[in-house]
Amino acid sequence: MAEVRTRSPGKIIISGEHAVVHGSTAVAAAVDLHTHVSIRPDSPRLPDHADGSVCLELKDMNLVFSWALSQLRTSLGDSFTVSSSPVSCTDERMKLIAALVEEQSIPEAKMSLASGISAFLHLYTSIHGYKPGKVVVFSDLPLGSGMGSSASYCVSLSAALLALSNAIMIDNSQGGWLKLCNDDLELVNKWAFEGEKIIHGKPSGIDNTVSTFGSMIQFKLGEVTRIKSSSPLRMLITNTKVGRNTKALVAGVSERTSRHQDAMASVFSAVDSISKELSAIIQSAVPDDISITEREEKIKELMEMNQGLLQCMGVSHASIETVIRTTLKYKLASKLTGAGGGGCVLTLLPTFYYMIVLGQSSKSFLYKNFDCYNTNLHKGDDDAKNLVQVFEYFHKALSSSVLDKVIAELESCGFQCLRAEVGGEGLEICFS
Numbered sequence: 001m002a003e004v005r006t007r008s009p010g011k012i013i014i015s016g017e018h019a020v021v022h023g024s025t026a027v028a029a030a031v032d033l034h035t036h037v038s039i040r041p042d043s044p045r046l047p048d049h050a051d052g053s054v055c056l057e058l059k060d061m062n063l064v065f066s067w068a069l070s071q072l073r074t075s076l077g078d079s080f081t082v083s084s085s086p087v088s089c090t091d092e093r094m095k096l097i098a099a100l101v102e103e104q105s106i107p108e109a110k111m112s113l114a115s116g117i118s119a120f121l122h123l124y125t126s127i128h129g130y131k132p133g134k135v136v137v138f139s140d141l142p143l144g145s146g147m148g149s150s151a152s153y154c155v156s157l158s159a160a161l162l163a164l165s166n167a168i169m170i171d172n173s174q175g176g177w178l179k180l181c182n183d184d185l186e187l188v189n190k191w192a193f194e195g196e197k198i199i200h201g202k203p204s205g206i207d208n209t210v211s212t213f214g215s216m217i218q219f220k221l222g223e224v225t226r227i228k229s230s231s232p233l234r235m236l237i238t239n240t241k242v243g244r245n246t247k248a249l250v251a252g253v254s255e256r257t258s259r260h261q262d263a264m265a266s267v268f269s270a271v272d273s274i275s276k277e278l279s280a281i282i283q284s285a286v287p288d289d290i291s292i293t294e295r296e297e298k299i300k301e302l303m304e305m306n307q308g309l310l311q312c313m314g315v316s317h318a319s320i321e322t323v324i325r326t327t328l329k330y331k332l333a334s335k336l337t338g339a340g341g342g343g344c345v346l347t348l349l350p351t352f353y354y355m356i357v358l359g360q361s362s363k364s365f366l367y368k369n370f371d372c373y374n375t376n377l378h379k380g381d382d383d384a385k386n387l388v389q390v391f392e393y394f395h396k397a398l399s400s401s402v403l404d405k406v407i408a409e410l411e412s413c414g415f416q417c418l419r420a421e422v423g424g425e426g427l428e429i430c431f432s
């Protein structure tokens with residue numbers, strides 16, 4: 001095989017981040033933004049790498065790193081693990097890997113990449129051994145922003161390396177992007193978790209799991225339940241562009257937990273209840289338009305409650321609060337997603353917006369929304385004229401597009417708004 005290519009999605013956490021590290025339930029979904037990895041088994045023989053080398057190109061950052069195979073073997077020792085049984089990076093091995101990364105003189109402003117490069121070296125040498133290879137990585141995801149860039153990087157890398165070393169076998173007769181069988185996905189997921197441990201310190205495993213398997217999941221202590229939303233969940237994602245580091249934020253919550261054990265246990269227990277209720281509501285059948293609105297009102301409230309508890313954990317940030325205040329002006333609820341401390345914020349977009357935009361007016365649906373959106377029209381007067389008036393009210397409000405206004409206001413604060421499809425495919429692989 002000349003080249004293996006993989007792609008795996010980022011994610012949003014709808015509820016339960018941080019608390020999930022401490023055993024609470026969380027709900028997460030894949031988004032259609034991916035990290036892409038390609039691996040070619042051979043790398044060019046550089047003059048000072050006579051026996052071949054391992055090369056890592058981080059395309060988005062315009063950075064290339066390489067290590068001579070002889071140097072890797074000398075530093076890390078001859079033996080490496082069997083790729084079918086994932087192993088953790090010991091403290092001793094981590095020190096050796098850190099020294100190999102340090103030699104690469106990473107630009108000061110990009111030092112946060114060091115943990116990702118360490119994870120790469122652990123995964124590469126553990127799965128593929130000391131064989132030459134050229135690995136190229138690029139991503140649609142904003143890095144270090146709460147959308148699971150580290151997990152999708154580890155998932156795509158692990159899958160490409162396992163395929164290159166024939167530890168996972170895929171029928172390639174169809175060509176194009178292929179899915180893996182469940183056992184192979186499990187194996188990839190375990191290796192990716194080992195990579196995440198190097199980047200995050202103490203990950204719960206939710207990010208790599210949702211990136212590997214896709215869809216929407218409920219996750220608690222490694223137990224995964226795939227869930228399906230009974231009607232589309234639409235979220236606006238706002239990147240505050242405030243840089244943060246998941247490892248430091250997770251450690252901060254653990255420190256707070258050790259200072260206030262009982263109080264934090266109550267916070268985590270409340271988050272557990274919120275995630276369970278949210279998961280049940282997401283899956284519940286919605287017989288009519290009114291139920292959609294009621295359902296979204298409940299989701300909105302649960303997201304607000306979860307944000308309040310994330311504040312208690314000390315992981316909100318002034319930029320996140322600005323997004324929340326801005327969207328609230330339009331009666332929209334927001335919460336941070338991922339590790340917080342900056343990064344990305346989720347805003348629930350009610351179906352009602354889309355119904356109006358699509359021109360689908362339903363009498364019951366519009367009446368229901370009277371109260372929610374405080375029009376000065378009278379509920380209960382159901383003659384056709386009034387209904388048209390109601391519809392026009394909403395249509396006018398939205399044709400000047402509330403959504404466009406929210407986005408414009410958020411972007412005027414220097415934030416970047418992303419629209420992403422939620423709950424799609426997980427890891428995929430392609431051979432050429």
Ligand SMILES: Nc1ncnc2c1ncn2[C@@H]1O[C@H](COP(=O)(O)OP(=O)(O)OP(=O)(O)O)[C@@H](O)[C@H]1O
Nearest residue numbers: 112113116139144145146147148149150246338339
């Ligand atoms: N495409 C990539 N190329 C190189 N390194 C990457 C890439 N994606 C992620 N990383 C590594 O992961 C780190 C970011 O991980 P971090 O966990 O802090 O943020 P995140 O995964 O985007 O957010 P969250 O964990 O909250 O979802 C980067 O600093 C880098 O080390």
Ligand SMILES: C[C@@](O)(CCO)CC(=O)[O-]
Nearest residue numbers: 017018203204205338339
């Ligand atoms: C903050 C956290 O809960 C989610 C990061 O996306 C960490 C984890 O679960 O590994």
Ligand SMILES: [Mg+2]
Nearest residue numbers: 148150151246
């Ligand atoms: Mg991460």
